[in-house]
Amino acid sequence: MAEVLLSQAEKIFIVHGVEDNVRIDGRSCLEYRSFEIETGTVSNASGSARVRMANTDILVGVKAELGVPALRKPDEGKLEFFVDCSANANPKFEGRGGEELANDIASMLSQAYGDKNTLDMRKLCIADGQHCWILYIDVLLLEVGGNLYDAVSLAVKSALYDTKIPNLTLTTNEEGQVEIDLSDDPFDYSEIDVENCPILVTCCKIGKSHVIDPSVEEEVCSLCRLVVSVTRTGHITSTRKVGAGSLLPESIAEMVSTSREIGISLNEALLNKLKGRI
Amino acid sequence: MEFNIRLAANRKSRAVLPSDKTMHQVNPGDLISKDSGYMRGHGTYFDVDEGKILASVAGCVERVNKLICVRPLKTRYIGEVGDVVIGRITEVGNKRWKVDAHTVLDSVLLLSCVNLPGGELRKRSEEDERMMREYLSEGDLISAEVQTVYSDGHLSLHTRSLKYGKLGQGILVKVSPSLVKRCKNHFHNLPCGVTVILGNNGYIWICPLQSNEGAEGGFMQRLDPISEQEREAMVRMRNSILCLAQYKMMLYDTSAYYAYEASSQYQLYEMLKPEAMQNIVNMTRQRIETEM
Numbered sequence: 001m002a003e004v005l006l007s008q009a010e011k012i013f014i015v016h017g018v019e020d021n022v023r024i025d026g027r028s029c030l031e032y033r034s035f036e037i038e039t040g041t042v043s044n045a046s047g048s049a050r051v052r053m054a055n056t057d058i059l060v061g062v063k064a065e066l067g068v069p070a071l072r073k074p075d076e077g078k079l080e081f082f083v084d085c086s087a088n089a090n091p092k093f094e095g096r097g098g099e100e101l102a103n104d105i106a107s108m109l110s111q112a113y114g115d116k117n118t119l120d121m122r123k124l125c126i127a128d129g130q131h132c133w134i135l136y137i138d139v140l141l142l143e144v145g146g147n148l149y150d151a152v153s154l155a156v157k158s159a160l161y162d163t164k165i166p167n168l169t170l171t172t173n174e175e176g177q178v179e180i181d182l183s184d185d186p187f188d189y190s191e192i193d194v195e196n197c198p199i200l201v202t203c204c205k206i207g208k209s210h211v212i213d214p215s216v217e218e219e220v221c222s223l224c225r226l227v228v229s230v231t232r233t234g235h236i237t238s239t240r241k242v243g244a245g246s247l248l249p250e251s252i253a254e255m256v257s258t259s260r261e262i263g264i265s266l267n268e269a270l271l272n273k274l275k276g277r278i
Numbered sequence: 279m280e281f282n283i284r285l286a287a288n289r290k291s292r293a294v295l296p297s298d299k300t301m302h303q304v305n306p307g308d309l310i311s312k313d314s315g316y317m318r319g320h321g322t323y324f325d326v327d328e329g330k331i332l333a334s335v336a337g338c339v340e341r342v343n344k345l346i347c348v349r350p351l352k353t354r355y356i357g358e359v360g361d362v363v364i365g366r367i368t369e370v371g372n373k374r375w376k377v378d379a380h381t382v383l384d385s386v387l388l389l390s391c392v393n394l395p396g397g398e399l400r401k402r403s404e405e406d407e408r409m410m411r412e413y414l415s416e417g418d419l420i421s422a423e424v425q426t427v428y429s430d431g432h433l434s435l436h437t438r439s440l441k442y443g444k445l446g447q448g449i450l451v452k453v454s455p456s457l458v459k460r461c462k463n464h465f466h467n468l469p470c471g472v473t474v475i476l477g478n479n480g481y482i483w484i485c486p487l488q489s490n491e492g493a494e495g496g497f498m499q500r501l502d503p504i505s506e507q508e509r510e511a512m513v514r515m516r517n518s519i520l521c522l523a524q525y526k527m528m529l530y531d532t533s534a535y536y537a538y539e540a541s542s543q544y545q546l547y548e549m550l551k552p553e554a555m556q557n558i559v560n561m562t563r564q565r566i567e568t569e570m
Contacts, residue, residue: 005366005417009499013447016503024449026513026546034282034550036289050286269281 004216014221015207023218029211030258032266033147035154037273039162046135047163051155054215055145057089058152060137060159064166066180067134069125077124077132079113081106083139083152090144098141105139105152108240112153112198112229115237119160119197126168127178133165146216149227149242153200154270160197161274164189198229198237199267201259205247210255212262226255230263232271282551290552304333310346321348355380355455355479357433361424362464364450364477365435367414373407375414377422380455380479383432387414391425391436393443419445421475421483441465446499448485449516453523455480459530466531470538471511474519476529482519484512514541517549518558525559537562 006014014024021028035053042048045061052058069076083106085098092098113119124133137159139152167188169181204214206222214222223245229237239256241247247255304310310322310331318324321335333339337350355363357379365379365387377385389402389410414420421442422435437443455478464476467487475483486500486508504512518537522529527537540561544554 005368007366007418007445009446009501010419010448010450012501013449013504017509019503020506020509022506022509022513022546024513024516026517026549028547031547032281034284034552036284036286038286266281269283273283273285 004220006217006220010217011221014218018206018209018211018218023211023215025215027213029209030262032213032262033215035151037154037158037270039158039274046165047159047161049155049158049162051151051158053145053147053151053154053213055143056147056151057141057143057145058148058155059140059142060152060155061140062159062163063136063138064133064163065136066126066131069129069132073121074129075125076121078134079110079119079121080134080136081109081113081139081156082136083109083141085141088143089141093141101148102141104242105149108149108200108227108229108238109137109139109153109156111238111240112200113237115198115235117196117233117235118231118237120193123193124165126180127170130178131180135160135163144216146219147202147213149200149202150213153198153229154266157194157197157199157270158274160192161194161271163192165192195271196231196233196235198231198235199263199270200227200229201263201266202227202242203255203259205245205251205255210251210258212258226252226259228256228259228263230260230267232264232267234260234264236260290556301338303336303338304348305336306334308333310339310348315344317345319345319347321350322346352454353456354382356431357381357385357424357427358478359424359427361460361478362421362475363424363433363435363479364419364421364445364475364481364483365479367416367418367420370411370414370416373410375410377420377435379422379433379435379477380452380481381431381433383430385433385435387420387422387435387437391434391438393438393440414444419450419483421445421477444499445483446485447501447504448483449512451482451484451516451519451523453480453482453519453529457523457526457529458482459528461530466534468515468531468535468538470515470535471508472515474515474531474534476531476534482529484515484519486512510546513546514538514549517541517546521549521555521558522562524555527559527563533562533566536565540565 017023033054038050041050042061046064047062050059083102085093085102087094171179202225203210204222204225224243227240312330314329318331322331323334325332333348335348335350337348340347340349363379365377367375368378369376373389375387377387379385422437424433425436426434458476466474471487473485473488515538518541522537540558548554
C-alpha cells in the first residue's frame with residue numbers, strides 16, 4: 001500500500017482532530033469529499049467511467065463479450081474483475097509490486113457483486129447453457145490519494161451504468177443449436193440495471209472514533225479499516241477488515257451501521273447524479 | 279447526509295487571469311528551432327543528428343538575444359543559499375540526515391550543522407552520533423536554512439539558530455515552489471492565531487501561534503491536545519492557502535491573511551467546494567489590488 005511518512009507529532013495532531021470532530025481538511029468525521037465522475041471516457045469499451053476524488057484517480061472500462069455460462073449456473077452471465085495498479089500512481093507498483101493490492105480489490109469487488117440481490121445475472125444469459133454475456137471490468141489505478149476502495153466501487157458502478165450491451169436476435173437451426181445475430185445498428189442496445197449495485201464504504205478507525213472517506217494521512221494514523229459493501233436498500237453484501245489492528249465487537253457493529261447509512265445515501269446520490277445527466 | 283458529486287461535463291475551467299502576452303508553449307521533444315545559430319539554455323537539448331534545438335521539459339519558450347530557454351510549467355525546488363525550507367527526514371546516516379525538501383536530489387543535514395542541547399560551542403562526541411535518531415528520526419519535519427548549494431544541485435542545510443529545528447504539531451501543505459514569494463521573513467505570526475512558515479521549497483507549515491522569544495529549536499515539543507479554536511484557525515488557514523495555490527496566486531503573509539479573512543463567510547467544510555474557492559480567491563485578489 002502506498003504509505004506516506006508522518007512524524008509522531010503530526011499523527012497526534014490528526015488523532016486529536018478526529019476526536020474533536022475537526023479533520024485536517026475541515027471536514028467532520030462522517031463527511032465525504034467532493035468527487036467528480038466522467039462517463040464514456042474510453043470510446044472502444046462497452047462502458048467506462050473515471051472518478052477523481054481529491055488525489056485518487058480511477059479509470060474503469062467494461063467490455064461485454066460472448067461466452068459460455070458456468071456449468072453450475074447455466075442460466076447466468078459472468079462478471080470478471082481485473083485491477084491494474086499503474087506505476088505512475090506509486091513507484092512501488094512497478095512490476096509485480098501492486099499485485100497484492102490489485103488482487104485484494106478485485107476479490108473484494110467480486111465478493112460484493114457475488115450476492116444475488118445486486119446485479120440480475122440472469123439478464124446477461126442469452127441461451128441457457130450455451131451463450132451468455134461476460135462483462136470484463138478492468139480497473140486502472142492512475143493515482144492513489146486515499147480511500148481507494150470507495151473510489152473504485154463508485155467508478156465501477158458508474159461504468160456499469162454507462163455500459164451498452166447490443167441486442168441480439170436468436171434463431172435455432174436444425175441441429176437444435178442457437179445461432180446469434182448481431183444487429184448492425186449501433187443504437188440498438190440495452191442497458192444494465194444498476195439500481196442495486198453495491199458501493200464499498202470504508203470506515204477508518206482512528207483513536208477512539210471512526211471516520212469516513214479517509215485521506216492518505218489519516219490512513220497512516222489508523223491501525224485498521226473496515227470495508228463494507230452496501231446496496232441502495234441497505235443490504236450488506238460483504239465486509240472486510242483491512243490493516244493489522246484489531247477491533248472490538250461493539251466498534252465493528254457501530255462502524256458497520258455508520259457505513260450502511262452512508263452507503264444508502266451515497267448510492268442514492270450517485271444514481272441521481274448519473275440519471276440527471278441525460 | 280450530503281454528498282457533493284460533480285460531473286466532468288459541468289466542470290468550470292480553473293482559469294487563471296488572462297494575460298495579454300501570447301506564449302510559445304512546448305512539450306518535451308517539441309521542435310523549438312532548426313536554426314543552428316542559437317545557443318541552447320535550460321530546458322532544451324540539441325539533436326546532433328538533425329541539428330535542431332528541442333525542448334526537454336513542458337513549458338514556455340523564452341528568448342534572450344541568441345539564447346533559447348524553456349521555463350518549465352512545473353518544477354521542483356532549486357535551492358539558493360539562505361532560503362528557509364521545510365523538509366522531512368527520510369534517512370539517518372553516518373553523521374548526517376537525509377532530508378526530502380522537494381528538490382531533485384535529496385538534501386543533507388550534517389550533525390555538525392544542528393544545534394544540540396547544551397549550547398552552540400559544545401563539541402560533538404561519539405555519544406551524539408549514537409543519539410542522532412533520538413533527536414531526529416525518519417518522518418520528522420524540520421525547518422532549516424540552505425547553507426550550501428552543490429554543483430549537482432543537492433543542498434546542505436543547517437539549523438544553527440533557535441528559530442529553526444524540529445517541528446511539532448501542525449499541518450504541512452505542499453504547493454509549487456514558484457508560488458512562494460521571497461520575503462525578508464518567512465516566519466509569520468498572523469493575527470488570526472496561527473504561525474505560518476512559508477518554506478521557499480513550496481512546503482508550508484501551519485502551527486498554533488508561537489512566540490519568538492520562546493524558540494527552543496524543537497527540543498521541547500507540545501504533545502497535549504490543541505484547543506478547538508486554534509485547530510479551526512489552522513484548518514481554515516490550510517484551506518485558504520490551498521485555494522490561493524489552486525488559482526496560482528503568490529503566497530506571502532498578506533495574501534494568506536486576506537484569503538483567511540475572505541473565507542470567514544464560509545464554514546470549514548464549504549471551503550473545499552470549487553465555487554467557494556473561486557470566490558475566496560477573487561475577493562483576495564481584489565483586496566490586494568485596491569491596496570497596491
